[in-house]
Amino acid sequence: MSWLERFARPKVRALFRKNDIPENLWEKCPNCEQMIFHRELETHQRVCPHCNFHLRLDAKQRLRFLFDNGEYQTIELPEVVADPLKFRDRRRYAERVREARTTTGLTDAVIVAHGELGGSQVVIPVFDFDFLGGSMGLAVGEGLLAAAQLAVLQDSPLIVVPASGGARMQEGVLSLMQMARTTIAVDQLREAKLPYIVVLTHPTTGGVTASFAMLGDIAIAEPGAVIGFAGARVIEETIHEKLPEGFQRSEYLLEHGMVDMVVHRHKLRETLIKLIGLLRDSGARADVVALPRTGLEIPSVGSDAKVSKGPSETPSGPS
């Protein structure tokens, strides 16, 4: 073990552990302004127990709430050219990236994870909005390509959970090209006849919506999320009009036929499990149906296949 691993690593870990202890034991709901105890917020998957407002999740929280038992593996993002344009605005882009890496502990705005969901393998790339607004540059593009390849390799569905302001300006036209590249990525799922599901979370806008995020076989939105292409402020300034109530929110998109469903965070796992089971016609898998009927509630796992067979069904295995 080198000195670096022995000394530097534990220190780095200690730094992160410190961050895990919430500074405030109470958090205020941004919607109803009620104070919520942090443990209660955690058990409610950061949904306000008073008003059902969905608070933002970082990527790791999201993954923990999605995978069975909160267990998953992540893959390393492929290396990309750092700061290809040597971009500088009021600050250097390289500096902004360094800072985002320190505060989030991530290498870029996407984590690609795989593991089991309802007992079957899935690949889930999740965006972290805290990393430069979840913006899409070369690294995110590569991440999605890697995720799609892994899904095809594992013969498993791909579930993307974006939270992004759009393309990353600091990588200029190369970010724009990620719209084409991520489109190719998710097309690979289509070619392999594997489900590609998008869970649109707050916010999903710009170049991210105008590429892979709006190409899902099934589009799910979290309640109250802002989802759209052009920013509301830009639209208001262009048309000099007040925007309609609820404009670009999930429910508004559902009303206009742009998403399949708006799903409460507490129902997200079971919805995904059900959809994948239906798309792959795999709801009646042996490990699910063979469970004994004890009267206890079976933890969300593909229980729909059983229900559809009616109450008279005996607890024997599949034919």
Place this chain on the structure above:
Amino acid sequence: MYSYLDFEKPIAEIEGKIKELRHLSDDSGVNILDEVSRLQGKVDRLLRQTYSRLTPWQKTLVARHQLRPHFSDYSAALIEDFTPLAGDRLFGEDRAIIGGLGRFRGRSVMIMGHEKGADTDDRVLHNFGMPNPEGYRKAVRLMRLAERFDLPAITLVDTPGAHPGIGAEERGQAGAIARSIETCLDLRVPMISVIIGEGGSGGAIALAAADRVIMQEHAIYSVISPEGCSSILWRSAEHAREAAEALKMTSEDLLKLGVIDAVVEEPVGGAHRAPETAIERVGDAIERALAELRPLSGGELRSRRRQKFLEMGKLTLG
């Protein structure tokens, strides 16, 4: 009335003098030919100097020049029997994107692109080249039609970007752009894009995920307008010049980055000074690209096109 850009002031002054002299000679019969040709030489030198080192911001102004040739000028000059086709078959006809069948140098093609409009009324009619979802959906329809009849698809890109509007969002602007990109990347016929003026963000890439992306020398192609970038990253609209530099949106930079495949040299003083020449050169570039692509099978075209985009991001400005 010819309209000069700010940085063309010295040129405007001399050209003004030339006009005055000509006027004078009409009246007085004085022979001023020598003087005129001397001044004309000066104008040519100045133009050559100015246009050989335009800054990214100056290129932005040139790319947006009112007199710069637009889609309709290109289709009129390059396409015989141009037959526009209208509508997305779902909601409406979007005049920000025009397209149709025609014959390019003897062979049938499908050509489409953004049209910004020539005068005020025309610009309003074409929504300043900012498409609504119907524009992209029409483009998709025409691309598929081209594919069915084994005709190459040619797109001319010239847009400030997608239209920011309530209706555009309600009718699924994002999805429409995504599906247009997806269609470009799926076509089994040659697909050639030319950035003729402004390649503005999602509205541009929607038509430009092509086998060959060709760019006019002074055109720009960017993820966001310099003004938009300035107001977001600098928190004020006053830094558009710096943003234009930082975004690396010129043909020279994009060729180095491998985002585009070829640059077409514009006539001295920009495409708006000699539109016929500028258009003809673009025609030649399209013809060259077509000659390279025609021998390839549909499957080869599609997989090479996808591979090209997958490999993007490896090259640097170095």
